[in-house]
Amino acid sequence: MADRTLPSSTPPAHAAAFEAEPPVDLEGLAGAVRRGRRQVAVVVVLVTGVVLVVSLLAAPRFRASALIAEDPATAASADMAATDRRLATSRELVTAPAVLARAARLLPGETARGLAGRLSASVDPDSSILVVSARDGDPEQAARIADAVAATFLAERVRMERLVLEGAREGLERGIERERRAGATGATLEALRERLSELVAAHATAGSGLRLVQSAEVPSAPYAPQPLRSTILAFFAALFAALLLAVARDRLRTQQPDAQALSRVAGLPLIAALPTTGDASGDGPARRLAARLRLGRGGRSWAVDQAMIEEAALQASVRAALPARGQRAVLVHGAGRDDDPEPVAAGLARALSWAGHSTVLVRSEGPPGEPPAPDLPVVTGTDLDDELETIRRSDYRYVVVESPRLAAGSQLRLLARHVTAVVLVARLGRTSAADAAAARRLIDALGLRGLGLVVTCSAEEAAVVAREGFASPARPPGRPRAASQNNAHRADAASEPAALAR
Numbered sequence: 001m002a003d004r005t006l007p008s009s010t011p012p013a014h015a016a017a018f019e020a021e022p023p024v025d026l027e028g029l030a031g032a033v034r035r036g037r038r039q040v041a042v043v044v045v046l047v048t049g050v051v052l053v054v055s056l057l058a059a060p061r062f063r064a065s066a067l068i069a070e071d072p073a074t075a076a077s078a079d080m081a082a083t084d085r086r087l088a089t090s091r092e093l094v095t096a097p098a099v100l101a102r103a104a105r106l107l108p109g110e111t112a113r114g115l116a117g118r119l120s121a122s123v124d125p126d127s128s129i130l131v132v133s134a135r136d137g138d139p140e141q142a143a144r145i146a147d148a149v150a151a152t153f154l155a156e157r158v159r160m161e162r163l164v165l166e167g168a169r170e171g172l173e174r175g176i177e178r179e180r181r182a183g184a185t186g187a188t189l190e191a192l193r194e195r196l197s198e199l200v201a202a203h204a205t206a207g208s209g210l211r212l213v214q215s216a217e218v219p220s221a222p223y224a225p226q227p228l229r230s231t232i233l234a235f236f237a238a239l240f241a242a243l244l245l246a247v248a249r250d251r252l253r254t255q256q257p258d259a260q261a262l263s264r265v266a267g268l269p270l271i272a273a274l275p276t277t278g279d280a281s282g283d284g285p286a287r288r289l290a291a292r293l294r295l296g297r298g299g300r301s302w303a304v305d306q307a308m309i310e311e312a313a314l315q316a317s318v319r320a321a322l323p324a325r326g327q328r329a330v331l332v333h334g335a336g337r338d339d340d341p342e343p344v345a346a347g348l349a350r351a352l353s354w355a356g357h358s359t360v361l362v363r364s365e366g367p368p369g370e371p372p373a374p375d376l377p378v379v380t381g382t383d384l385d386d387e388l389e390t391i392r393r394s395d396y397r398y399v400v401v402e403s404p405r406l407a408a409g410s411q412l413r414l415l416a417r418h419v420t421a422v423v424l425v426a427r428l429g430r431t432s433a434a435d436a437a438a439a440r441r442l443i444d445a446l447g448l449r450g451l452g453l454v455v456t457c458s459a460e461e462a463a464v465v466a467r468e469g470f471a472s473p474a475r476p477p478g479r480p481r482a483a484s485q486n487n488a489h490r491a492d493a494a495s496e497p498a499a500l501a502r
Contacts (some may be wrong), residue, residue, distance in 0.1 A: 036246030047238035055230045060222035062139040066150035067214040068130040094121040103152040139219045146216035169199045259455045259465045266436040271452035272314040273465035315351035329419040333403035335426045336435035344425045345402035346372035359398040388418040416446040428457035
């Protein structure tokens with residue numbers, strides 16, 4: 001039996017090169033467009049609107065055309081290629097400065113420079129016709145300009161041809177006279193005289209190759225502006241340009257880590273994704289307006305509902321991770337300079353208060369303002385050492401301490417003396433991996449226990465993070481939950497210190 005050689009499993013070089021080319025990342029392109037959809041919409045609407053307004057307000061412009069073609073008497077015996085070359089040359093000469101200067105003398109109020117910006121010449125290859133077009137706001141003036149330039153070009157062409165022929169004839173006449181004096185033969189003189197006769201005949205028929213076959217007609221309607229066509233073209237052009245800019249901007253922008261990546265870098269479980277709803281959690285007027293515009297049935301927006309769910313999950317995770325007995329003091333700290341812990345601290349304190357736990361919110365900066373919940377006491381000040389010591393001796397079960405956004409090391413060390421755990425806050429899309437790593441090192445240096453990571457983001461991003469799942473922190477070993485945890489250490493509103501209720 002003949003041996004069979006199995007085909008090699010190694011693909012050929014060209015196949016390997018083909019397989020090595022990465023496919024088009026359609027999902028990535030779609031994501032870039034989705035992230036920049038607002039900018040795309042703004043660019044398209046702005047450009048399209050500007051073009052529409054300019055088209056509607058622009059003055060009408062008219063265009064008239066005069067037609068120049070080969071004389072039928074000479075075109076029958078002429079070569080088509082030579083005719084096309086002559087027409088192409090004439091197309092360039094029609095707008096020559098000498099022609100425009102002579103045409104401007106026939107048109108009162110016109111100059112050669114002014115005519116140059118309103119004239120164009122083209123050759124119709126199918127019919128071998130030179131088209132001289134003029135544009136003006138007055139239809140009659142447009143027709144007069146086209147006719148004047150076409151007539152001037154033809155006259156200038158005849159004049160230049162005759163000047164050339166006259167120079168050649170004078171030179172030939174002088175040559176014949178020199179040959180005759182030199183004793184040239186009769187054949188030589190006869191040949192020179194025949195050439196002279198040809199020049200005389202050409203001088204008589206100069207300019208007969210081209211003629212004006214149709215004068216410019218006064219246009220009945222303007223050729224521009226055309227608002228509908230201009231708007232449609234502007235829309236698609238702006239859409240294409242905006243999509244390219246959105247993709248390029250997304251590719252060039254430094255990619256920030258997602259929620260799971262931040263959780264891995266910080267070494268903390270991801271316990272909540274709190275959407276910015278534009279309520280009393282520190283957002284500006286624009287976000288509050290956007291939240292009101294998203295209001296649906298029942299007077300509550302979906303983003304607010306999502307925030308309540310995430311706040312409930314946050315307080316459940318914190319309760320599960322903290323010891324079952326004694327007062328629990330939690331520091332809410334931002335990972336980066338742009339990470340605001342205020343909405344997370346307010347949401348955590350509000351959720352704990354609504355769950356029936358005696359809670360106090362401690363803010364280290366800013367005015368007291370409106371409390372996150374009606375029955376939630378808020379303590380605000382710059383020197384919180386004595387107040388936190390007082391709170392430690394009170395009956396509050398949960399103490400939520402909001403870290404200042406630009407806290408110095410001394411401030412954090414002061415707060416770390418009164419708390420046992422910390423919740424880290426990161427703004428999705430702004431917090432970098434370096435910020436998360438630095439925050440983790442700070443937590444370890446302060447000797448605090450990290451409970452988890454909370455990301456703040458838009459409601460749409462919060463839904464995506466929720467679909468990808470969270471990691472719940474484990475309960476500390478050896479400390480089972482007491483059966484009366486939900487009712488223990490509940491402080492009566494009348495027994496709270498008056499100093500803390502401001």
